[in-house]
Amino acid sequence: MRIVLGLTMLAVLPALLVCVTSFLRIIIVLSMLRQAIGMPQTPPNTVLIGLALFLTMFTMSPVLQKVNEQAFQPFMAGTLSVQAAYEKGSAPMREFMVRQTREEDLALMVELSKAKPPQSMDDISNVQLIPAYMLSELRAAFQIGFVVFLPFLLIDLIVSSVLMALGMMMMPPATIALPLKILMFVLIDGWSLLLKALVGSFH
Template identity: 85%
Template sequence: MAILPAATLAQTVQERAPAATARPAAPRAGAPAGIVDRASTDTAQAVRVVLGLTVLALLPALLVCVTSFLRIIIVLSMLRHAIGMPETPPNPVLIGLALFLTLFTMSPVLHKVNQDAFQPFMDGAIGMQPAYTSASQPLREFMVRQTREQDLALMVELSKAKPPQSMEEISNVQLIPAFMLSELRAAFQIGFVIFLPFLLIDLIVSSVLMALGMMMMPPTTVALPLKILMFILVDGWALVLKALVGSFH
């Protein structure tokens, strides 16, 4: 092998030196920025999923406290007792019917909550506090329309709070029980009206049996078929459901 002169060897080393320095530097230790951003996005999405599951867990309580379900299920239960059949229709049937009637009456409110609060929050467009404010506003408007001033004043008095100057100053802690109290009152008023014709049938049957000397025969044995027949002839279920849905402002 031929030995290169010293001058030629030095020139070759100088020519190769820039190529060595031009090599890219090795990446530093640590996670890249893209991975960090992806991790924070996944964490935020997980928090939204947990909050969504929490809302679903609280859905039965919210259904009873802030929707029309309370009035509807009470009236249907009182109707069942007024007819004289405490177990017919069964509870799952009444609850299912009450859920669909609640969906019909609350559909504008639920659509607004989903459009303004739930979907933007799940998409990450708004935070938790704006989503809560946007969701509570249509529900508050619905509850205010159904709540009596006397019930609202009672809850403000029981909470020992300063009398509010406007509806915006009334907290949900005061508005929700006042709404439930008004719903109970409205449900019992409708139930009382439903009880009257069935009570009239019971009185007539009892008087007829007494006049015929059939005092040992239970009046319900004769009154129950008559109640069912009258309820069918007047299309009672349609009348009750129509009155229930129309009772909401």
């Protein structure tokens, strides 16, 4: 039974990583940063995914530790049944998702599922909570991405205006703007600022 459950978990692990952890917000923001700078292929996808995985481990470590102590270790020791281990293991994950989820998104999922209005969070099933959590993560990621885009957009506008004022209309603005954006990002230590903001955005 343990081997079957282990193989099943490995099969659904990528979906769980995207649906119930902080990975979704982090990878979207990192991808939007790459687009804002103007280098769609740099850093490569492997680098962004690896960085997002480690940041996910940092943000989710308290939750994963609770799951390990309350559910996984007792189940492996044989002191918990499968159902009890699932309930104890899902409780810390639900608590984390509820903290990040907006009430509007939860209400939308309850409405779409045509379920009865819940009286408490215990009445909300995972089928309703997980998509609501994903919607909230998408919203938060796009909000952060919008803020990330602004300074790079400003550089593009300034470069375009200067080139037009100089009469250099045939010169592609991206040719000059790209090194300026990279220089600005390096000078302000952009990676550290962005990663700190990302990790700090989870509560």
